[in-house]
Amino acid sequence: MHCTRKVTDDLIWVGADDRRLACFEGVYGVPDGVSYNSYLLLDERTVLFDTVDKAVYSVFFENLAYALCGRPLDYLVVHHMEPDHAATLELLVTRHPETKIVCNAKTKTMLAQFFPIDLTDRIVLVKEGDTLTTGRHSFSFIMAPMVHWPEVMMSYDAADRILFTADAFGTFGALNGRLFADETDFFAEHLDEARRYYTNIVGKYGMQVQAVLKKAARLDLAIVCPLHGFVWRSGFEAFVEKYQLWSSYAPEEKSVLIAYASVYGHTENAANILAVKLAERGVKVRMHDTSVIPASYILSDAFRCSFLVFAATTYNNGVFVTMENLLHDIAAHNLQNRRIALIENGSWAPTSGKGMREILGGLKNVEILDDQVTLKSALTGDQLAQLDALADTIAASL
Numbered sequence: 001m002h003c004t005r006k007v008t009d010d011l012i013w014v015g016a017d018d019r020r021l022a023c024f025e026g027v028y029g030v031p032d033g034v035s036y037n038s039y040l041l042l043d044e045r046t047v048l049f050d051t052v053d054k055a056v057y058s059v060f061f062e063n064l065a066y067a068l069c070g071r072p073l074d075y076l077v078v079h080h081m082e083p084d085h086a087a088t089l090e091l092l093v094t095r096h097p098e099t100k101i102v103c104n105a106k107t108k109t110m111l112a113q114f115f116p117i118d119l120t121d122r123i124v125l126v127k128e129g130d131t132l133t134t135g136r137h138s139f140s141f142i143m144a145p146m147v148h149w150p151e152v153m154m155s156y157d158a159a160d161r162i163l164f165t166a167d168a169f170g171t172f173g174a175l176n177g178r179l180f181a182d183e184t185d186f187f188a189e190h191l192d193e194a195r196r197y198y199t200n201i202v203g204k205y206g207m208q209v210q211a212v213l214k215k216a217a218r219l220d221l222a223i224v225c226p227l228h229g230f231v232w233r234s235g236f237e238a239f240v241e242k243y244q245l246w247s248s249y250a251p252e253e254k255s256v257l258i259a260y261a262s263v264y265g266h267t268e269n270a271a272n273i274l275a276v277k278l279a280e281r282g283v284k285v286r287m288h289d290t291s292v293i294p295a296s297y298i299l300s301d302a303f304r305c306s307f308l309v310f311a312a313t314t315y316n317n318g319v320f321v322t323m324e325n326l327l328h329d330i331a332a333h334n335l336q337n338r339r340i341a342l343i344e345n346g347s348w349a350p351t352s353g354k355g356m357r358e359i360l361g362g363l364k365n366v367e368i369l370d371d372q373v374t375l376k377s378a379l380t381g382d383q384l385a386q387l388d389a390l391a392d393t394i395a396a397s398l
């Protein structure tokens with residue numbers, strides 16, 4: 001049975017939730033599931049905006065057939081070729097031989113790479129500023145390269161002032177019956193997963209996101225339709241403000257992230273004592289054990305906090321593996337504009353501080369404090385003064 005919702009009188013959400021996916025993109029846990037959004041416009045011509053992941057193809061085709069109600073599907077607009085949105089494209093165009101595929105040149109190349117069928121005769125190529133008129137509606141196309149792949153584009157409907165944003169403004173989490181962000185307490189309930197989605201999926205491409213935000217700022221927006229998560233019809237400006245911060249690598253709050261990797265608890269003990277000293281100085285601390293919390297959550301908090309502390313034991317003459325993975329992830333996501341302090345531990349040859357410094361050293365506008373705390377197996381009473389000094393430095397910098 002179909003499961004659809006109306007966005008407007010003639011725009012219907014025909015996507016689906018997936019609550020069984022263990023890892024989005026094979027790496028990001030999604031305990032609250034994820035939605036794959038697809039939208040069908042019923043104008044003089046019918047238009048489908050993107051398809052869905054293969055995991056939910058059956059409900060998607062049921063939704064589409066119901067919403068079309070026997071009409072032909074005139075156009076498929078492809079905003080993004082990543083298979084979470086395009087895996088069912090081949091099946092769609094096979095079932096709907098009447099459908100023209102509206103896409104840009106980079107998408108055309110990827111279509112040929114992903115699918116072993118010749119779609120050349122069915123493609124309507126568009127570029128920045130081109131328009132597609134479907135009756136009452138007229139769509140203009142906005143290229144959004146690297147938000148999140150090079151072929152990504154957005155569509156703007158001048159009639160109802162709707163922007164289709166592809167991955168941008170998406171959120172991890174199933175919709176659970178709600179479609180609009182204003183049907184939730186979004187900033188209380190979903191901002192953390194929106195941040196984790198943005199920072200991990202698109203966080204590396206802040207400059208490109210900034211470029212698209214500038215283009216979007218010129219548009220009169222009533223409704224914003226992303227490919228994951230909620231549709232926005234009010235309060236969108238507050239979400240854009242978050243995107244401005246995240247994409248410019250500006251901290252969201254004056255706070256400290258403490259991430260630690262500890263084998264037998266001694267490094268954790270030092271991290272805990274530092275957290276106490278910071279709390280006593282009125283500093284907000286967010287704390288994670290890298291052996292327990294997946295890197296995507298800690299990376300998200302690294303984008304959120306203004307000061308970062310990494311504490312790690314030495315392992316195989318380097319950085320303990322869970323911390324090493326986290327730091328490589330942070331470096332790969334291009335985090336900038338932070339101050340960082342390091343705590344290392346090693347019972348005979350502590351080298352984790354040097355290793356952490358090497359991984360983080362190339363980040364733009366990042367200051368790593370010269371004074372790092374070095375533990376030899378366990379914190380000594382004499383070293384409490386070092387943690388006091390570090391807490392003073394951090395508190396003063398906030």
Ligand code: FEO
Nearest residue numbers: 082084148167227
């Ligand atoms: Fe939701 Fe980049 O795909």
